[in-house]
Amino acid sequence: MKFDQYPLAPEIKRSIGKLGWKRPTDIQYKAIRHILKGEDVMGIAQTGTGKTAAFAIPVIQLIHTGKERQRRKDGIKCLVMVPTRELAMQLDQxxxxxxxxxxxxxxxxxxxxxxxxxxxQLQDGVDILIATPGRMFDLLNQGALRLSRVNILVLDEADLMLDLGFIDDIRGIMGHLVKRRQTLFFSATINEKIKKLAYTLVKKPIRIQISPKDPISRNVDHSVVFIEMDDKRFFLERFYKENPEAKLLTFVRTRVRAERVTKAMARVGIEALVLHGDMSQDDRNKALEDFREGATRMMVATDVSARGIDIADVTHVINYDLPDQPDNYVHRVGRTGRGDRRGIAYTFCAPNEHDKLRAIEAYTGTEIKIVELDRQEYKETLHFSRTDNMSLEDLMKEAEAWEKKKK
Known part of the structure; x- marks a missing residue:
């Protein structure tokens, strides 16, 4: 079934066409028709499957063709709750x-x-509000935001909402909403805690689960290479320089690590953008925009930002550090292989990270493919970096010494 066969307004069909979408993805095909009927939906789908459009298309259709066409100052009709600023900006787009x-x-x-x-902006009239919990509750407490007319509630990336401790915020918002509403609950992963939360919010939901046994997108080829912690920067440098067409998204565990890796790359002549939660929103937006526009080919990011990075042409994800939470691995590698594109993810695993690797394999239910490095390749990588950064004088001295040895 093609999008032009759906019962959608001509304006929405034109927008879908401009985006180059012809047929719905699995999650879109299974969710759109139920949402258009006004049913509650609980959707579980891995990243990169078109999950956002699965609820955005029918929600826009319902509001565009609904009876309440005249906006009022308190007339927000749909509230979309997301855990991070990056996700809010992504959904807004x-x-x-x-x-x-x-x-x-x-x-x-x-x-x-x-x-x-x-x-x-809220006073001018808003139909669909995409909000993070912190600022939303600030304005609710000030009386600057009203949600009494919301009849569609969307919870997106519910698993991350729980991980970040927003469960009380989710429950707290219910007191501001009408009881008779449509609730759409979407998550990339599922566990008992998420199920319990979902069933307290949705009524007789349509449950849609896409590839639950294989959370890694089929478009992504992912593998692991065993590298000493102190040597990771040399492998990252070499990969970047030997793959001039690659666009790399490199993940680390902490803000400090992000800054250190970025500076290490700068020392070898590689410009990399950095993205982490301690940056101002303007700086984060600018970094994402620069990366999206191709100002630089590498971004170093933390897990807090992982799900808000929706950039179609990321060719490679590098797990420079293994994540503390195994489900974050799924979200990281899902930043490549978006839509119908292919992607590659490499994990740099140090000896003290083997437990984290085993946790990821247990979570995904798959054994991650190992890229074997022989000793010579390993030494060449370290030598590559050292030689590549020698001054002309040092290179001349090394060449003279080599010539003397030959004689």
């Missing part, structure tokens, strides 16, 4: 692209920026 030409007004409400312009 998807919703805005799909809603072009419709009556639907979308706004992303996040922290890290001045609130007065946000309040003014």
């Amino acid at each position: 998807v919703f805005s692209d799909l809603a072009k030409g419709t009556r639907v007004n979308i706004f992303a409400l996040t922290g890290g920026v001045e609130q007065d312009p946000q309040i003014a």
Whole structure:
């Protein structure tokens, strides 16, 4: 079934066509028709499967063709809750692209920026509000935000919401919403805690689960290479320089590690962008935009930012550090192989990270392919970096010494 066969407004079909989408993905095919019927949906789908559009398309359709076409100051009709600012901005882009030409007004409400312009925007009228919990509750407590007319609630990336401790915020928002509403609950992973939360929010939901036994996208070829911790920077440098067409997203565990890796790359002449939670929102937005536009070919990021990076042409994900939580591995590698593109992910595993690797394999239910490095290759990589960064004088001295040895 093609998108032009769906009962959607012409404006929405035109927007879908401009985005180059012809047929729905599995999660879109299974979710859209149920959401259009007003049913509650619990959707479990891995990253890169088109999950956002699975609820964005029908939500925009319902609001665009609904009876309440006249916006009111308290007339927010759909609330989309997300755990991070990056995700909010990502969803804002998807919703805005799909809603072009419709009556639907979308706004992303996040922290890290001045609130007065946000309040003014809310007063002008918003149909779909995409919000992170912190700023949303700030404005609710100030009386600057009303949710009494919301009849569609979307919880996206519910697993990360729980990991970040937002479960009380999720439950707390229910007191601000009408009881009779449509609830859409989406998550990339599923466990008992998520199930328990979901079934307290949705009523007789349509449950949709895509590839639950294989959380890694089929578009991603992922493997592991065993490297000493102190040598990882040399392998990252060599891979970058020997693959000039590659666009790399490199993940580390902490903000400090992100800064250190970025500086290590700068010392060998590689410009890399950095992305972590301690940066201001403006700086984070600029870094993402620069990476998206190709200003540089490498970004070094922490897990907090992982799910908000939706850049279609990332060719490689490098797990420079293994994640502390095994489900974060799924979200990291899902940043490549987006849509119908192919992607490659490499994990640099140090001896003290083997337990984390085994946890990932247990979580995914698959044994990650090992890339074998012989001793010569390993030494060549360390030598590659050392030679590549020698001054001209040092290179001349080394050449003279080599010539003397030959004589």
